[in-house]
Amino acid sequence: MVKKGIILGGALERTDTSETRNQAIGKVKTKLESEDVWYSIKRSAGAHRIATHLRTLGWDIEVIDFWPAWSREQLLELMEKRVDHNTVFLGISSMFPMQGPSAKRLYGDGKNMMQYMNETLQLIKQEHPHIKIIGGAQNVSASLQWWCDYYISGFAEVGIVELLDHIMGNKPEPKGMETKEIWGMERKMINCRHHYPAFPWPDARAQYEERDFMRPDDIPTFEFSRGCKFKCRFCSFSVLGVKGDYSRDEESVYEELMHNYENWGITTYSVSDETINDDDEKLAKLQRVAKRLPFQPSFQGFMRADLLVSKPHQWQMAYDAGIRSHLYGVETLNHTAGKFVGKGMNPDRLKDGLMKVRDWFTNQGYYRATISTIIGLPGEDRESFLKGRDWILKEFKGHSYSFFPLFIGQNETLNMMTNPSVLENEWAKRNDPENDNGLTLSGQTMWETNAEEMGVDYSMLHENLRDTAQFYMEGPGVAKWAHDKMNIWEAFLLFDEIAKNPVLPTAIGTGIFFYHRYITGGHYDLDDMLKPFLSEDVYKAKGDNLTIDDYNIDPYLTKVYPTQKKIIEDYIQKKLAW
Ligand code: B12
Ligand code: SF4
Secondary structure, three states, rough: OOOOOOOEEEOOOOOOOOHHHHHHHOOOOHHHHHHOOOOOOOOHHHHHHHHHHHHHHOOEEEEEHHHHHHOHHHHHHOOOOOOHOOOOEEEEOOOOOOOHHHHHHHHHOEEEHHHHHHHHHHHHHHHHOOEEEEEEEOOHOOOOOOOOOEEEEEEOOOHHHHHHHHHOOOOOOOOOEEEEOOOOOOEEEEEHHHHHHOOOOOOOOOOHHHHHHHOOOOOOOOOOOOOOOOOOOOOOOOOOOOHHHOOOOHHHHHHHHHHHHHHOOOOOOEEOOOOOOOOOHHHHHHHHHHHHHOOEEEEEEEEEEEHHHHHHHHHHHHHHEEEEEEEEEOOOHHHHHHHHHHHOHHHHHHHHHHHHHOOOOOHOOOOOOEEEEEEEOOOOHHHHHHHHHHHHHHOOOOOOOEEEEEEEOOOOHOOOOOOHHHHHHHHHOOOOHHHHHOEEEOOOEEEEEHHHHHHOHHHHHHHHHHHHHHHHHOOEOOEEEEEEEEEEHHHHHHHHHHHOOOOHHHHHHHHHHHHHHHHHOOOHHHHHHHEEEEEEEEHHHHHOOOOOOHHHOHHHOHHHHHHHHHHHHHHHHHHHHH
C-alpha cells in the first residue's frame, strides 16, 4: 500500500515587506490595512519541495497551499476526504512565524489566528489520532507556533525520511533528536543542518501536480543552489561558507522549467538562492539552460553587487539566464561599516560600478533592482546613512530600496536559530553581559543598553511601527545594541524618518521578491514592475488630495487582494471537490 502524507503550506510570508512597512506610513490609508486579514498568494516552496522528494521515494503526498486561509470546517472536511489508514503524517511548512496585524486579529470565537489554527490541528488529531503532525522550516522558530508532534529544521530531505521511518516503526529514533521544553511545551526536534545535511541537493526541483491548480501568473520559488560561499558577519542564512559548486544538475533545472511552462505557462520565478552569482560556473549553467528553453524565463533573486562590479563578465550570463531583477544586499555605503560586516569594497568603486551595471542591464531591455541596507552598522551615523539613502534614491530612482535597523538575536532567539550569525555568536560570547563594557570587533565597540537609557518614547514613531519597535526595544530575544554613532532606538527613529517621507512612493517601486503580490491575479504585469509606485507629477498635482487610484502600483493591494482572495477561495473549492 502506498503511504500517504499531506503538507500544509502558506506560512511563508509576512505582510510587513518593505512595501507595506514603508508605504503604510505614507498618506493614504486603505481598507486592506485596517480591516482585512491578509493571506499570501505565494506557493509554499518548502512544502512542494519535500512533497516532490517523498514522491520520488514512492509516497503519495498532497500539498495544501494557503492553509491560513482555510476555515476550520473546510480543513476538517478535506481531512475527512483524504485521510485514511495509510496516511502517516500531516506536515506543516513554515518560513516565518505568523506575525503582524493579520495574526493578531480575532477569529470566529474570539480566538486569535494562531489559537484558532492550533485548535483546528488538535481537532484533526482527535478525528485521526494515528497521524503525526510534523512542523518543517529552515529555522525552527517559524514552526514552534504550531502544536506538532515533531519539529524538523533546515533542508530536510534526508532528515524527514529518517523521521518517517522511525514513526512507522522501521527505525530507531533519528540521531540528534532532542526533546526541549519551549514555552511550557515539550518539543521533539531534529536539526537537519547538523545531523542530516541536505546540501548540495542536485535535484531540488518542485514538481507541481494537476491537483495544485497552478496558474500561468503564479510566481513560484525556484531553488537553483543551496548555500553561499561567503560568511558576512551579520548574515544568519542557514548554509554559509560553502566550497565549490552547490548548484543543481542542469537537466533537473531544465526539466522543472519546461514542466511548469508546458503544463501551466509559467515563466517567472523568485530564486531562493542565498547568492546567485557567487560562482561563475553556476551562472553559466543557468545561461545554458535558458538558451535551450522555448521561452525567456524571468528570475528575481539575491545578487552580490560587489561581485557584479568586479566581474563584468557575469552580466551577459545573468541577463541571458533571465536574472534581470536583482536584490543587492549592499547594507551600507559607508566604508567602515561595510568592512565591519564583510562587504568592504570601496563605496566609490561600488557606486560607480553599480551605475555601470544599471546602465548595461537597462540597455539590454529589462532591469530592476532592490537595494537593501541596514540602519545602524558600527561606523555609520545618521548623516552617513542619509547620504547613502540619497545616492540610492537618486541613482536608482524607481527601483526599490529596503532599509531596516540592525537586528542582533540573543538568548531565546539565538537558541531557536539554525544558524546564528558570526556577530550574534560574538555578541553572545561577551565576557560579562551583565556588566557590559563593550565588545570590540574590527576596531568598533558595541555594548548593550536598555530602553530607559536610550530614552525610548514610542509616541515619537508612526503608529504602524510601534509594535515592531517595542519588540526590538524590549523583547528578550533582541540585543539592545549601541555604539558610539547610534543605538537601536536611534536606528528606529531614522527608519521612521525615512519611511514616512511622503515622496518615497515617487522614488521607489515594488521589491523584486514581491512581484507575485502584484502580478498573480492579472492586475499588473512584469513591465508594470518597472514603474515607481507613484508618478512624481501626479504627486505634485494632487498634493493632499491623493487617493490610491492615483498610484501606478498600489502598494496596499486594494484591488489586487480581493482578486487574490477569490483565487484562493476557488482553489479551496477545487481541492474539496477533487
Ligand atoms: C528567499 C528568502 C527570502 C525572500 C523571499 C521569501 C519568501 N516569502 O518567499 C525575501 C527577500 C522576501 C525574504 C525576506 C525575509 N526573510 Co528570508 N529568506 C529567504 C531564504 C534565502 C530562502 C527561502 C526559500 O524559499 N528557500 C527554499 C525552500 C525550498 O526552502 P525551505 O522553505 O526552507 O524548505 C526546506 C526546509 O525548511 C524544510 N521544510 C520546509 N517545509 C517543510 C515541511 C515539512 C513537512 C518538512 C518535513 C520539511 C520542511 O525542507 C525544505 C527542503 O529542504 C531563507 C534562507 C534559506 N536559505 O533558507 C531566508 C529566511 C527564510 N528569511 C528569513 C528572514 C528572517 C527574513 C526577513 C524577516 C528578513 C527581515 N528582517 O526583513 C524577511 C521577511 C519577508 C516577509 N515579509 O515575508 C529567515 C527566517 C527565520 C525565521 N524563522 O523567521 C531565513 C530562514 C534566513 C535566516 N536564517 O535568517 N527572505
Ligand atoms: S550576506 Fe549574502 S553574501 Fe554575505 S554571507 Fe549572507 S548570503 Fe552570503
